[in-house]
Amino acid sequence: MFLKFISVSLLLSIGVVSEARSQRPDPVITEMLKEVSSARIEADIKKLESFGTRNTLSAQDDPKRGIGAARDWIYEEFRRISEACAGCLTVEKQSFTQPVAQRIPQPTVITNVFATLKGTTDPERFYVVSGHYDSMCTSPTDAECDAPGANDDASGTAAVIEMARVMSKRKFDASIIFMAVAGEEQGLLGARYFATQAAERKMNIEAMFTNDIVGGVTTKKNSPDRNKVRVFAEGVPSNETEQQAATRRSVGGENDSPARQLARYIFETAEMYSPDFGVMMIYRRDRYGRGGDHIPFLENGFAAVRFTEPNEDYDHQHQNVRTVDGKFYGDTSEYVDFDYVARVTRINAASLARLALAPAKPRNVGIVTARLGNDTELKWDASQDADIAGYEIVWRDTTAATWTNSRFIGNVTSYVMKDMSKDNVFFGVRAVDKSGNKSPVVYPRPTR
Structure with a gap:
């Protein structure tokens, strides 16, 4: 409908x-959001965790363990969702060989998996929502250690899969791409390839969301910002020319980039559809010393933002799974709040629905x-x-x-x-x- x-x-x-x-809220979007299931999200996070490691350098041909097993499961999950909507999704794998780089010791095949829900009246206008399905331990090049990556970033990947399940039952004016990328922990490689290819093809991507570390880590349940999700949005555009920068300096607008307008749109959407769980707009491209898959999109001229929980627990990110002096380290699903992920998913889905139903900018x-x-x-x-x-x-x-x-x-x-x-x-x-x-x-x- x-x-x-x-x-x-x-x-x-x-x-x-x-x-x-x-x-005013659209009652049909409101009804759609009720279908987002924390139980389905939990099942997907635990399934991704079950592959042991999803390091980009891990096995690609083992059916049970490694990045290849995760890749194939995501692909089949998108296909099952498409079968349920009479083939409404175009499901693809986008593979490329990454040459040797700082975190790539040997040439490595990296595969993005995505499903496109084609728009009805403006199908060449696209909105992209992503999570990265690769994971890492303390060392990004350790392909053998257990790297469950439940929060970073099975949470974001599960959110994207759940959006595909719920939104594929509806029709929208513009097209939506639900994407899981690899190579994020090696330097945003999968997202960079997709964004570069999209720019070369002159794809009309009006907005991109990445969901990365949206698990609402349970050790921070008493945080004062618990009922919010951060949305990071850069100010001065990453691809701005010197002439554009000079104009901006002369008249202002440092706070009015396309990314900031997108963040305001998401903030507005959350006020409409999620009164008990809101958006914390962060006027930065990303956190100190960190980066996410929205950055290659920004660098290629697309409006993009990052969703991330407000208070991270670094004992449960990028850690070898271990117990030291009675203290557990590791990114496992017992530290993920599945209801929190569902709330973030609803804000994403409502924002995407509003964007894809609205006219182009x-x-x-x-x-x-x-x-x-x-x-x-x-x-x-x-x-x-x-x-x-x-x-x-x-x-x-x-x-x-x-x-x-x-x-x-x-x-x-x-x-x-x-x-x-x-x-x-x-x-x-x-x-x-x-x-x-x-x-x-x-x-x-x-x-x-």
Whole structure:
């Protein structure tokens, strides 16, 4: 069934100022989220753990242990999900040989496994959600040690598989790619290959999520931020040119990259669909000294963010499984909170559903700087979406973290905000369809 039930009628009072987060929850998305199962997530995490190690350098031809066994199980799991929806998923393995590198002592085949749910009306617009299925002990090149990797990152992989199960039962305007990558612990290798290939093919990937360490480690259950998940979003884009950087420095916008707009969209989604479990926006690309699979996407010009639990326990990450002086070390499933993973999965699924149902982001959004004045003129290209209702201008104080106000201005390609100076606030534009679905905000660039 289609998930387009929200009326746009309340938006049609042109010129009415309202809170920016005015879209009401879609009851069909709400129903979809009820199908996310912590028991299924638990079973998938324990299955991935059962392969002993999933180190990228481990055995690829052992049916029970190693990266190859995990790869084949994920592939077959995606195929089973596709069979249940009458072949609605295109399931693929993407393999390449990684040459010798810092954490690759010999040429190694790395395989990404992914399933694509094709969009109905805009299938060439893609949204990617990933987890990495490889794991490691203390040494990233130790292919023999037990590396259960329950939290890092069977949790993220299980979340992606569960999203595929639940979302494949529905139809969306745009396409969604559910992906499990390998080689993350060796330097983001699987994600880098996919992102580079996607850029070379000029794929229209409007957003990418990676879920990495989303297990809600049980030793941190009493943390004050327990009912949140971190969403890391970079400020200045990784692929920004010197000219773009100079423009940004001259007018601001260091806090308005596509990744930041994506994080705000996810934050807004969590407020709508997950009132008891929220998003902690982190204005950083990643944690100190760490990296994730969103980074190659950022470097190739795609908006991307990372989901991670708020308080990590390093005794249960990247550790050889052992007990020392009565203290256990190791990333095993007994330290994973499966209900927490399910909550993170629901925020991912709701955000992906909203994105894939909404129109594409407006293109070539500009703020006119040809003349001085206390009015602000914005313009953009007309949407090609057949279901477009119009556009919404949003704004906030320059010190505000999220968009606070909005005005629906109809199906036009320019608009003048009277008596509102571009020098005093930040503006953005987003597309709205006839069901009220909204795209992420696009921050305007100066234009003549």
